[in-house]
Amino acid sequence: MDLFLSPMAGAADSAMRRLCVEYGADGVTTEMVSAAAVYYKDKKTFALARIGEGEGRAAVQIFGHDPGIMAYALLTLYEKAEIKPASFDINMGCPVKKVVSSGDGSALMRDIPLAARIMEAAVKVSPVPVTVKMRTGWDREHKNCVDLARAAEGCGISAVTVHGRTREDMYAQGTVDPESIARVKAAVGIPVIANGDIVDAKSAGRMLEITHADGLAIGRAALGDPFVFGRIRAGLSGEAYREPDAAQRIECAVRHLRMIVEQKGERVGVCEARKHMAWYTKGMPGSAELRRKLNEASTEAGMIGILLHIEKDLML
Numbered sequence: 001m002d003l004f005l006s007p008m009a010g011a012a013d014s015a016m017r018r019l020c021v022e023y024g025a026d027g028v029t030t031e032m033v034s035a036a037a038v039y040y041k042d043k044k045t046f047a048l049a050r051i052g053e054g055e056g057r058a059a060v061q062i063f064g065h066d067p068g069i070m071a072y073a074l075l076t077l078y079e080k081a082e083i084k085p086a087s088f089d090i091n092m093g094c095p096v097k098k099v100v101s102s103g104d105g106s107a108l109m110r111d112i113p114l115a116a117r118i119m120e121a122a123v124k125v126s127p128v129p130v131t132v133k134m135r136t137g138w139d140r141e142h143k144n145c146v147d148l149a150r151a152a153e154g155c156g157i158s159a160v161t162v163h164g165r166t167r168e169d170m171y172a173q174g175t176v177d178p179e180s181i182a183r184v185k186a187a188v189g190i191p192v193i194a195n196g197d198i199v200d201a202k203s204a205g206r207m208l209e210i211t212h213a214d215g216l217a218i219g220r221a222a223l224g225d226p227f228v229f230g231r232i233r234a235g236l237s238g239e240a241y242r243e244p245d246a247a248q249r250i251e252c253a254v255r256h257l258r259m260i261v262e263q264k265g266e267r268v269g270v271c272e273a274r275k276h277m278a279w280y281t282k283g284m285p286g287s288a289e290l291r292r293k294l295n296e297a298s299t300e301a302g303m304i305g306i307l308l309h310i311e312k313d314l315m316l
Helices: 014-022 033-040 043-048 067-079 103-112 112-125 146-154 179-189 201-211 228-237 245-263 266-281 289-296 300-315
Strands: 001-006 058-061 089-093 132-139 159-166 192-195 214-220
Touching: 001 014, 001 228, 014 103, 014 245, 033 058, 033 067, 033 214, 058 067, 058 112, 067 089, 067 112, 089 103, 089 112, 089 179, 103 112, 103 132, 112 132, 112 146, 146 159, 146 179, 159 179, 179 192, 179 201, 179 245, 192 201, 192 289, 201 228, 214 228, 245 266, 266 289, 289 300
Parallel strands: 001 214, 058 089, 089 132, 132 159, 159 192, 192 214
Antiparallel strands: none
16 A cells, blocks of 8 residues: 655755655655746756655656646656656646636536646656646536546546545535545546645544555644554554654654755745654644744754754653
């Protein structure tokens, strides 16, 4: 059973992806990259698509609504990549207004003929497998994930990931619909990856029991907790699992911080690390005060000092 790190804009950076692979993820995906931005040669976009050492089986996720631009961007990213992606993933599930209003992301679920042209164009030029991530539909009255998955299979898409919510649901708690994912699994012969509120072995087991999916994609549960992959894998297989102690968690946070700073420089790296440090320390005693201190830290050394002080207090 393969466990994947879901692409998460603003979170699943190279450092997080490396740590998730180290702690048990079978595959990871970059933050989503705009095909149009690649076409217009935006430097920041190429940086987002960069795969680093230690990321294992890594995919680049790309979004757009123009078949020609999608094909151009996909091929360009592959040719310019120092470390080649194992696959490309087309985003047809992002629910964010800014993305949807441009006709991208989950907006494509309302136009399957256009989605098919995009998939055909991508598959035709790609040197590696192309996959698709989708939702169950635009809203609860229009759940057409089976139709889109069948179109994807017909276009030569290698696998689909289905987030068990509609675009209308956004990320609302309690809205995941595993039965729709099960219908996709029954309708196509390509691998189906299930996604949505998979946070532990219990939720993973329930998702697999209902959907019979070929793999699971884990998103927000991995924020500040790359250990979640090993924990879920052990739980599904009935093996013993030893939870990381406070020192191991802080050590992981420090490594994450250092990797971000190494990649992006201290000023940008420290700013971007703040959210990750908040996730790592969530639930720890005095976490609100810890977040305040971490958000005020302006240097790598300052932030590490706070983390090591946390570790010392927790070990007392």
